[in-house]
Amino acid sequence: DQQVKQNSPSLSVQEGRISILNCDYTNSMFDYFLWYKKYPAEGPTFLISISSIKDKNEDGRFTVFLNKSAKHLSLHIVPSQPGDSAVYFCAASAGNNDMRFGAGTRLTVKP
Amino acid sequence: NAGVMQNPRHLVRRRGQEARLRCSPMKGHSHVYWYRQLPEEGLKFMVYLQKENIIDESGMPKERFSAEFPKEGPSILRIQQVVRGDSAAYFCASSRDRGNEKLFFGSGTQLSVL
Numbered sequence A: 001d002q003q004v005k006q007n008s009p010s011l012s013v014q015e016g017r018i019s020i021l022n023c024d025y026t027n028s029m030f031d032y033f034l035w036y037k038k039y040p041a042e043g044p045t046f047l048i049s050i051s052s053i054k055d056k057n058e059d060g061r062f063t064v065f066l067n068k069s070a071k072h073l074s075l076h077i078v079p080s081q082p083g084d085s086a087v088y089f090c091a092a093s094a095g096n097n098d099m100r101f102g103a104g105t106r107l108t109v110k111p
Numbered sequence B: 001n002a003g004v005m006q007n008p009r010h011l012v013r014r015r016g017q018e019a020r021l022r023c024s025p026m027k028g029h030s031h032v033y034w035y036r037q038l039p040e041e042g043l044k045f046m047v048y049l050q051k052e053n054i055i056d057e058s059g060m061p062k063e064r065f066s067a068e069f070p071k072e073g074p075s076i077l078r079i080q081q082v083v084r085g086d087s088a089a090y091f092c093a094s095s096r097d098r099g100n101e102k103l104f105f106g107s108g109t110q111l112s113v114l
Helices: none
Strands: A010-014 A019-025 A032-038 A045-051 A056-059 A062-067 A072-077 A086-093 A105-110 B005-007 B010-013 B019-024 B031-037 B043-050 B053-056 B065-068 B075-079 B088-095 B109-113
Touching: A010 A019, A019 A032, A019 A086, A019 A105, A032 A062, A045 A056, A045 A062, A045 A072, A072 A086, B005 B088, B010 B019, B019 B088, B019 B109, B031 B075, B043 B065, B043 B075, B075 B088
Parallel strands: A010 A105, B010 B109
Antiparallel strands: A019 A072, A032 A045, A032 A086, A056 A062, A062 A072, A086 A105, B005 B019, B019 B075, B031 B043, B031 B088, B043 B053, B065 B075, B088 B109
């Protein structure tokens, strides 16, 4: 029962360019969406979130876009930096903290 | 100013033994969540607990797995009679309230079953 899907297991971009990570969900009850970043041997750390009443949220180099009709969200990182290389997880919840995560996308930013 | 603390970081067990994973939530947090990450897979929700209560255990295997969050002390995820397929990274997270809040994760316990 994969309610949150990240179809790209990996992504490689050049330093300074834009990274776009995508996420799709199936549960229309989800109303809160988050992106987490994970380095090896560490726990995931919160990056940015968006509620369903918005379609965009920006924090520095990171912007999350939400398309409710398509049940799709994306994370844009611009400009990408080598330190951004990590696994990025998309997560969604329906207001009850029963948060579901995608399988993750491994981002590699090449110098 | 401690975050979510999990111990041990690494746990090695032989098949048939018991594994106990501990999690102390962030100060002021009364909601605890356990997730499992299998190799090359994402984070799978297991169980959500509040102090002395299991709120949602829909992600827990029906047998051998149990979780508790007592009034005093850390949350415990217990796996009885471990099998090789239990080998995974187990992450604990906590939040202050219920509802749409970000979760704060610990560094995880890597369980290896020989």
